Amino acid sequence: MNSHFAASEAALGAARRVIPTGVTSAVRLATRPTPVVFERGAGPRLTDIDGHSYIDYVLGYGPLMLGHDPRDVIDAVKGSIESHLLLGGQHRLEARLGELVTTTVPSAEMACFSTTGSEAVAAALRIARAHTGRPLIAKFEGHYHGWLDGVAVNTPGTPAAAGTGEIEPLPSTGGVAVSDAVAVLRWNDEQALRRLVASRGGELAALILEPVPQTGLIEPLPGFLESATRLAKSVGAVVIFDEVVTGFRLALGGAQQRYRAEPDLTVLAKALGAGFPVSAVAGRVEIMDVVANGTVGHMGTFNGHPPSFAAACAAIEAYRAEGLYERLEELSSDLADGLTAAAVATGSTLKVRQLGPMIWTWFGHEDLDSYAAVQRADQGANQHFGARLLQRGIHIQPRGAWLLSAAHGATEVEESIEVASSVLAEMADAGVGVVERIA
Ligand SMILES: Cc1ncc(COP(=O)(O)O)c(C=O)c1O
Known part of the structure; x- marks a missing residue:
């Protein structure tokens, strides 16, 4: 001992x-x-x-x-739990938080809220698949998008692929079902993305990435975010920025503000709640439409959790200082x-x-x-x-x-x-x- x-x-x-x-x-x-x-x-x-x-x-x-112990956030939460815990219905802070997110994150026009980052990533992937009617998700080696199956491959900690060729999807832990609905690419490797778009572009629903992977803080090469976004969009795929770490951290509007990039969807969590569990997938109206028109049911008992929403509203106000x-x-x-x-x-x-x-x-x-x-x-x-x-x-x-x-x-x-x-x-x-x- x-x-x-x-x-x-x-x-x-x-x-x-x-x-x-x-x-x-x-x-x-x-x-x-x-x-x-x-x-x-x-x-x-x-x-x-x-x-x-x-x-x-x-x-x-x-x-x-x-x-x-941010005072404003704690006071907002106290005020919230003094008046209710869970409503199983709507409350005013939902639209308020939607407004704060869409006026803070440059590419966000509408937002759906969940509890954790992993859940919001899952929602983003579902929205992208429903919007495109396609199965394939492309991600980068060493980028983390939560612990759920589907993207829990080649995450920080899994062995790096040898050489410079194709990357075989490797589960990040035991029990993960690796499917051929995920392709793994090297970060900053535009040619690899070009090859994927050429060979499987018709299957590609989404390209998901951490704009700066927290592991190694490896910045995108100049122009890489733009060309990756352009390539994915050229075949109709949805570009998802996972800003669970970088959101409200690298800038008020996240990495997309810092690098002037334009994702279709953005995933937010962590700093969004300043210590309370709340996450979001936010994006363009045209893509979020699959939720609006009922094609994708977005669910969760704790979605809209009032104290977490009170925390998130107070937190975004504080980030605007x-x-x-x-x-x-x-x-x-x-x-x-x-x-x-x-x-x-x-x-x-x-x-x-x-x-x-x-x-x-x-x-x-x-x-x-x-x-x-x-x-x-x-x-x-x-x-x-x-x-x-x-x-x-x-x-x-x-x-x-x-x-x-x-x-x-x-x-x-x-x-x-x-x-x-x-x-x-x-x-x-x-x-x-x-x-x-x-x-
Ligand atoms: C970039 C990124 N995406 C997604 C997640 C998953 O978020 P959560 O742990 O809230 O499920 C994390 C968690 O560390 C993360 O760093």
């Missing part, structure tokens, strides 16, 4: 007797040295049951853009610069990539321009870094993602750089993740 996390270890042991693995979402299992049991979140910080405090860059895996995104960009660029400087000073192979309030760190000599490169990075050094940061009070995602929120400030950034520098120096002493010295 690791004594630093004694209470967490004991609580996890108890949980494992009644919950397989002891955690409730598999990604959390990768936390080293151990998944932590938390009990309090405030501003940018978390406290665990051993009494340790952490600067939190996980932010609930994305939703907490406003930190752990003057200067929020500029301040976040500056703060996260300071953090990225500080981490890079610490790496140079300690002879570490740590590399840092930053885009808006998102950072990706990895160890190795190679730049990350593909999912295969992400997989080739030094995972051992990455785990060591994440584990030591956790022991020193910095909480990042196990694969190397850091997210900032409106609650983070210069104090957290300075403290994080200081701790990371000391961890990198320790790793250098131990010869982990360091530039090889030439004798």
Whole structure:
């Protein structure tokens, strides 16, 4: 037992007797040295049951853009639950949230709401298939679109395809039924998409993508989003941007605003609810028409969940605050610069990539321009870094993602750089993740 996390270890042991693995979402299992049991979140910080405090860059895996206790969101939720829980009917905040989404996300004209990102992806795929009358979905290797069958192939963590040829769809986990209704392409590979459009364009219902895949933060090459969109639309396929992570994060209007791209459908979740479960598929009227005319039934007991809608309305109002995104960009660029400087000073192979309030760190000599490169990075050094940061009070995602929120400030950034520098120096002493010295 690791004594630093004694209470967490004991609580996890108890949980494992009644919950397989002891955690409730598999990604959390990768936390080293151990998944932590938390009990309090405030501003940018978390406290665990051993009494340790952490600067939190996980932010609930994305939703907490406003930190752990955004007052306006909490007050809105309190007001909502004081007057009702579930209505099994309509309420005024539904149209209000629809209005907020369609006036915030550039390509959104109408929106259907669900609870989680995976559900909204499933709804988007169904809408695309109904609109086109076709079965095939194309996705990119290393992009994640939730845990449901259909797109749970070649996700972060599955082995990268070798070479540069065709990619065989690989399930992301046991129990996934892989069908020939999904094709997998390399990110930023326009030629592969051209070949697919030429050979199976008549079957193609949708091209789905993360405009910037969170794993590796590999930006689209200049012009790639435009040409991919053009190619897919040229055969009548629907272009779906999965902005579950990038929505309300890379800009108020998401990645599509940042890159001036024009998807047909957009999937939103995470930051949409600022900590409450609500998701959306939003898009052009012409495509959403399959829902309007009853061809696609959009269902869900918790769709329209009033407290989550109250949270989402308050959150979008908060995201509209003057200067929020500029301040976040500056703060996260300071953090990225500080981490890079610490790496140079300690002879570490740590590399840092930053885009808006998102950072990706990895160890190795190679730049990350593909999912295969992400997989080739030094995972051992990455785990060591994440584990030591956790022991020193910095909480990042196990694969190397850091997210900032409106609650983070210069104090957290300075403290994080200081701790990371000391961890990198320790790793250098131990010869982990360091530039090889030439004798
Ligand atoms: C890009 C992306 N799409 C979809 C999902 C699925 O969302 P959820 O976990 O809410 O089902 C996630 C979750 O991490 C995601 O990152």
